[in-house]
Amino acid sequence: xxxxxxxxxxxxxxxxxxxxxxxxxxxxxxxxxxxxxxxxxxxxxxxxxxxxxxxxxxxxxxxxxxxxxxxxxxxxxxxxxxxxxxxxxxxxxxxxxxxxxxxxxxxxxxxxxxxxxxxxxxxxxxxxxxxxxxxxxxxxxxxxxxxxxxxxxxxxxxxxxx
Numbered sequence: 219x220x221x222x223x224x225x226x227x228x229x230x231x232x233x234x235x236x237x238x239x240x241x242x243x244x245x246x247x248x249x250x251x252x253x254x255x256x257x258x259x260x261x262x263x264x265x266x267x268x269x270x271x272x273x274x275x276x277x278x279x280x281x282x283x284x285x286x287x288x289x290x291x292x293x294x295x296x297x298x299x300x301x302x303x304x305x306x307x308x309x310x311x312x313x314x315x316x317x318x319x320x321x322x323x324x325x326x327x328x329x330x331x332x333x334x335x336x337x338x339x340x341x342x343x344x345x346x347x348x349x350x351x352x353x354x355x356x357x358x359x360x361x362x363x364x365x366x367x368x369x370x371x372x373x374x375x376x377x378x379x380x
Contacts, residue, residue, distance in 0.1 A: 228288035
């Protein structure tokens, strides 16, 4: 089993990669490990299930204790809750002129395909990018995405968040 810190998992959940599937893709672990991690964090009071019964995608939110332990209290009320890898993907997309194939982002950032897929899904959900195509997925930065890149580049906030 891959050694993963509680703080690392809480940071991932706190930035919107908060489903069991996200933990598998983003953290590069199998479903059984993700389930065990989520169960452990829930019993410790760091996270809570969004729904008490299993309906479709199992989704978690950080509790107050989870926010404090993750060191993400400063992100709690921020407009964009981005960690270093999220910012890397947005910067790479920006450097590509705002539109790129997922494969290009993988090459440019050096992040795993699972992580890129999880990050881009989260960025799209937050309205920072749009995506097109199923087989050859293309992502395009939105105005909100450009605003977020400018905010994180100017403040160098992305480098200190993870």
